[in-house]
Amino acid sequence: MSSTTPNLGLHKYDPAADGSKTFDLTKAINEPYDIIDERLGGELVEAADIPVTIPQGVSIINANRTSRLKDLRVTGRTLVNLLGRDGNCEDQTKWGSFQATHTLDANNKVYGNHGFKVAVSSGSSGSTYKSNVSFRAGKYYVLVGEAKNGNASHVLISLSGSGGVSSMLLSDTTKFNILWCKVAPISDVHLNLDLSVIGMNGTYGYFDGIRLFEISAAEYAALDSMTSAQIAIKYPYVDDMKSVNAVYAMNPGRNLLPPFSEWGKTGGDGNFNVLGSYEVQLVAPTNSSSFFDSPKIQFVVGQSYALSATVTSGSFMQIVDSQGILASVTDTVRTVTFTAREASTSFIRYSQSNSGTFKVENPILNIGSTALPFEPQNPSYLFVPDCQLRSNVDGSVADVLEGKTITRRFRETVLDGFIQWLYDHASSGTGYKGVYFQASNAVINSGFAIKYDGTPLKNTLNTTEYRTGADKLLLNTNVNITIANSDSGWGDNFTPSTEEIKAYFMGWKMYQLEGGVDSVYNGSGTKAWLPQYEYIRHNGSYPGFTTTLPTRPAPNNTGIKNWESYRLQYQLAQSVAETVNYEGELLLHDGPNQIEMGTGVVVREAAKPYATGTNNQVNNTNYPSSLFKYRANTIYRFYKGGVDDTGKWTRDTTVANGRVRAYADNANFDPNAAYSVTYFALDTYTLGIAPASITGVVTANIRETVDDAVEAITGLRRDVSALQTVKAGKQQPQWIAAGLQNGWVNIGSGNTEAAYLKDEFGFVHIRGSISSGSTVYNTPIFKLPAGYRPAKNTSFVTISGNGTSDILARVVIESNGNVSFLVGANNYFVLDSIAPFRAEQ
Known part of the structure; x- marks a missing residue:
């Protein structure tokens, strides 16, 4: 008797039963070919990729097969509060x-x-x-x-x-x-x-x-x-001016629940023992309920979800939001469905109502009204931690990230004391003074500037509008700014020098010593300066005052965010291309995917564990040296020497800088290893904003998926091969010429010029022979950029000369990047003696 194949339904003759029948060409050949072509043909031909748009927030994206998101595109945006x-x-x-x-x-x-x-x-x-x-x-x-x-x-x-x-x-x-x-x-x-x-x-x-x-x-x-x-x-x-930055997109996979190692006890006298990634034992000594809660789970309001688990009698797993309990899984009701009422306040809780020993295994939370078979969470992510994608007000001109290349249309720069500021008499009036420096590669009237207190300067379009008062910006061939005398301390009858203007932009307020800190300097009496934050605090104590013209940034009180350097964003007359590195790759599985896209990710920040004797704490407010750079909302991963070490760290919500801290017991900690942490900041408004969307494409069929996989693997092999070649050949990074300041110049005449590099192990090297610069204590020689700086000020002994003899000298590498002269001579000054140091920020 004839039959059909189980998957495609192709006709099959039975030789014994159908041997004497007339061969049916249509049934035996044509119809099977049609079925094969219909069901498989579309999977084996070239096909255009399918566009995908991931909006900001949490959304459901459907896919017809598992595929990576490629051809990434993100458009910049700037918001100025x-x-x-x-x-x-x-x-x-x-x-x-x-x-x-x-x-x-x-x-x-x-x-x-x-x-x-x-x-x-x-x-x-x-x-x-x-x-x-x-x-x-x-x-x-x-x-x-x-x-x-x-x-x-x-x-x-x-x-x-x-x-x-x-x-x-x-x-x-x-x-x-x-x-x-x-x-x-x-x-x-x-x-x-x-x-x-x-x-x-x-x-x-x-x-x-x-x-x-x-x-x-x-x-x-x-x-x-x-x-x-x-x-x-x-x-x-946002605080003041922020652009698209610290962007993440995450897909938890089919199971929206993280492993139990990321859950935490939130109440009760019971003990929770994590026996496996998705297995927990609860030992309850009394009838009082104990609570073991997941991190907050993101939901799409109005969307149906299913939760299933295996729990022992007397215990239960609940979906909880700010309005109460949505549904409960018990030993008799192992699957529940519910509709999400709230977006970001819900969590899953495991608890009990009696004393005894209880257990929950294999919980799965999935999209839809039908529970799926258990599988562990299989997350994928895309982190773009430092992209700074900017735009003008209406978004018509913007930075764009495509793949790993940013087309920069905008630049942001810090307006500090290392700029060659000049006084502008024509733009100075009663109660204010004008200063400027030459603009470079800037589109006229395209600027936004933020004052030291976060207030935007008024953007003016011509000199008539500009020359009407303080706190104004005019961007033409120069960057022009007006400053209130009450901010600078310069009186109407006083003309500040370039160095005195620099001092203002380094955070110093000028005043007449005899008149007190509220006075302005009008050309008579003793010049004095104090840090701006001390003046703004104005509590009668001004320990930072000086009568010597400051040449380095004023100290600032990190606990009082009332003074930060001026900042300027402007459109580039000629766009530039930059390569950006990001971590991870976003995968979409077949069926509905719940994708979260936002801002606030901090990737692999150097962790500074504090040893208490029994364990090692990070982000604990009792130990200031352990704190992260930003207050933490959640911790995503710990790394030990670049390898995932998350399972050895325990999270806790008490005495946390933000909402979470963590610790590792001594048995799980290597004091000689370098640890780093990826986390999500609580105060995202201090880092940046999310883009309106991330766009990309996924493959349309099997052929395109295989081709994409081959292309990705080939690229990976190429990159690994190139890295191996570099390591095998001990290829070194290029030396970067130092931007010498304060009169320092390269000696020349065959001597090595001042330069620096960062090696493959993250150590910074400095070399060169220089001369003729300022020998005032703590005067900057040059400045290292971010990524080349130590965590703390570090001094080094070197050699210098006064023209007749060699003299021991000392230089300090500061955490703000300044390489500063301390003592020595300037007929020549050798930088080669500075020992390599680790770049930590």
């Missing part, structure tokens, strides 16, 4: 109040350490405000903030004055909500920015993350059709 850093609600002195009081509140916040609590003190309403905020005719603006009602009737944010606007009224007391309003003035205008509470005397509300952006006409028109959640994503809170 016109409130600078004042909108982070960490300093109440930057805001005024009307019929209200405003105080810092550490318990009701969205960003940083505090939010504002605004309480009505008189009448039926009150507000905290920023007065006289400037708006320009023909421009478009959006004001966004986060608010929560305390016990008032309503809270709102608004722009008050002629042509003012306000947000919706908010009464919700349970959580922070997005409020926003927009304005497009027809003439230049000054408005007050108000955080208002409506209610009886004593009622209050909370505010945080206030941001004011200039946007394009198209964005302005689109606002009314956007939800509050969409507005929050498109216009996130």
Whole structure:
């Protein structure tokens, strides 16, 4: 009897039963060929790749096969918060109040350490405000903030004055909500920015993350059709000026649950023993419930999910969000389905209701209403930690990352004391002075500049507009900036020298010693300087003052973020191409994929474990030397000498710099090894913003998938081969010429010129013979760039000469990159004696 093949259904004759039948050409040959061509033919021919767009946030991306995302493309974007850093609600002195009081509140916040609590003190309403905020005719603006009602009737944010606007009224007391309003003035205008509470005397509300952006006409028109959640994503809170940076895209695989090594005990008297990646034993001495919780799980609101696990009687696994328990897996109900109610507040909890020993095995959380067979999480990721992709206001001109090449259309530079500043008498007036330096490769009128306190300088288009007061920027053939005398300490009758202008941009305020720190210097008396942060703090103690003209950056108080170097972003007249390195590769499996894309990843930062005697702590606030550079939201991986070491570290939420710290027991720790950590920062607004989307392509069929795999493997083999060749040949990096400063020059005449390099092991080497420079103590000779600097100041002994004899000399390599003269002579000064040191930042 004839039959069909099990997979493709091809007709098969039975020789015994069908031997005497007439051969059916159609059934035996033509129909099988048609079936083969229909089901397999499309998989074996050339086919165009399928485009994929990954939006910011968490989204579901469907794929018809497992494929890597290739041909990566990311477009830059810059957001400038016109409130600078004042909108982070960490300093109440930057805001005024009307019929209200405003105080810092550490318990009701969205960003940083505090939010504002605004309480009505008189009448039926009150507000905290920023007065006289400037708006320009023909421009478009959006004001966004986060608010929560305390016990008032309503809270709102608004722009008050002629042509003012306000947000919706908010009464919700349970959580922070997005409020926003927009304005497009027809003439230049000054408005007050108000955080208002409506209610009886004593009622209050909370505010945080206030941001004011200039946007394009198209964005302005689109606002009314956007939800509050969409507005929050498109216009996130940033401190001063931030661009696309620290970008990540992650796919956890089919199982959204991480292994139990990433979970943690959050309550109870029971002990949780991790027996395997997806197996935990709970020993409960009493009937009191103990809790073992996953990290926060990202969900798409409204999407169906399934959770299944094997648990012993008396214990259960629950889906929990801020509203309570969504569903529970028990020993009798091993699979549950649910619809996500919240995006980022949910987690999975394992617990029990009785004393005894319990166990959970093989949990899987997957997309859809049908539970899949258990498989461990198989994550893939793409980390682009330091790309800094920028744009102009409307996004019409932007940096673009394609593959591993960035086409740079913009540059950001620090305006510090190493620039050759000049005084501009024509642009100086009562209460302010103009300074400038020559621009290079800059498009005229394309700049944004940020002042030391985070406030944007007003961007002007001509000298008439520019020469009207302080805190203005004009970008033409020069970079022109006006500075208030109250900031610089220069009086109207005083003309600062180039070195005195440099001192200002290195964080020093000038004053007349006899007149006190609040005075300005007008050409008489004793010149004095003090660090800007000491003046801003203004507590009567000024230990950093000096009467010697400063030639190096002022010390800053890292605990008070009130002074940072000026920064300038501008469009390049001629674009440049740069290669960027990123880590990982994003894979999409067949079926639905839950992809998270955002900002805040810090990749392989050098960890500095603190040895307590029994274990080794990182990011523990009790041990300042162990802290990460940024407050941590979650820790992703630990590395020991570049190899994954995550399983040997235990996470904890107490005494953490941010939301998590970690430790390794002595038995799992090598004090002689170099450790690094990849983590996600809590305060993402300090690093950058996410792009609107990441685009790429995936393969369309089997042939293209195989071709892509062969191409990727070939490229990998080529790269490994090249690395092996370099190592085998002991090929060395190229020496980089040092940019000598303060009068230092290369001796020449056959002597080695000043230069530096970083070897394959991460050590920096310096060489060269120089002369003629300043011998003032701590004067910079040149500056090492980021990536070539030690973690702490390190001094070295070398040799110098005064023309008649050799003299021992000393030089210091500072953590900010300065290679500075300490003692010695300058007829010649040898740098070759500086021992190699590890580049740590």
